[in-house]
Amino acid sequence: MRPPRKPSGQRRGPASGKTTGFGVRPGPAPTETPSRPARSGPQRGPPASRFIDSDDRGAREIRALRAARPARDARPAGEDRPTRDQDRRPPRPPRGNVAPAGRSTRAGKPGPAAPEAPRIKRAPPLERVTEVAPQRIAKALARAGVASRRDIERMIAEGRIEIDGTKLTSPALNITSLRGVTVDGQPVAGIAPARLYRFHKPAGFLTAARDPAGRPTIMDILPPDLPRVVPVGRLDMNTEGLLLLTTDGELKRALELPSSSIPRVYRVRAFGEVTQAALESLADGATIDGIHYGPVLADIERKTGHNLWLIVTIREGKNREVRRVLEHIGLQVNRLIRVAYGPIGLDDLPPRGADEIPQSDVQALMAMLKPLKPQKK
Structure with missing residues (x-):
């Protein structure tokens, strides 16, 4: 049989209270359990058997492995432990600063052997010639890279150039050899073969060694590793592009002559x-x-x-x-x-950049210009 229904006026209250016809009689207030202080470090939970089902195979396998694990005292220590097979994994790249082969690092341990870099063949040094054709001493010293002709004439007037220990007093002297010629007490090495450079001149610079008005010149922006060079011809201040530089005044004159038709x-x-x-x-x-x-x-x-x-x-x-x-x-x-x-192009040379033209091209260019040089009587 079904139980009789409760009167509609009665209401059901919380589980802790009793039901009355007019409302809920409040029961005793629940007591709060004091919270435990948090533990530091890893905390262990209750035994796994309370929450892990007995049918969970993973839990049983874990418990079996833990039970089969040897105690700490029974484990091998130090050198007796088995090492990993290093052939299974690739070697790790070195970290930090690695000392080259044959040297030691800061910790005193030798660094790994560095890969052998490919050797670069350097061009042999240019041979200098002391015997020259009869010419003025200022011209010979300018070709040897000492200074410009005007600067050499000024140095002669100051008594800075000597021949066999005797100070030179006049630039009106023809010589056939630079042996015994000294500048500020230092012997002159000789005349080196002509070297030719290309330079990307930007706009806003004069093609000159110096300017009395104080305007910027190409000498202010040339790379510092260039030897003493002179420009072949001139480019206007607002003209940009390829400018040839050379260490030989004879080549400069031959290239910039209108009769050369370059x-x-x-x-x-x-x-x-x-x-x-x-x-x-x-x-x-x-x-x-x-x-x-x-x-x-x-x-x-x-x-x-x-x-x-x-x-x-x-x-x-x-x-x-x-x-x-x-x-x-x-x-x-x-x-x-x-x-x-001529045959030399600007190509992709950046502004203010300079590089040397190969010596073989310079010799071919000089051979092409040789018949065009004026003949001295």
């Missing part, structure tokens, strides 16, 4: 409009303000707005030749970059 190639940005007929007319040369300029080859590379990019090739290299010739046909040059000097 092509100089420029990239030009100019403002204005020009016709193809006007550009082709420059191939026959032009006479501007009484100065005759030789053939100029000019081609349009591209157009950008009101500006043109041109490729211009000249062979004389007169003062401001590219600017004046283009102004003659109605163009205003706003950027000028020399990209090649």
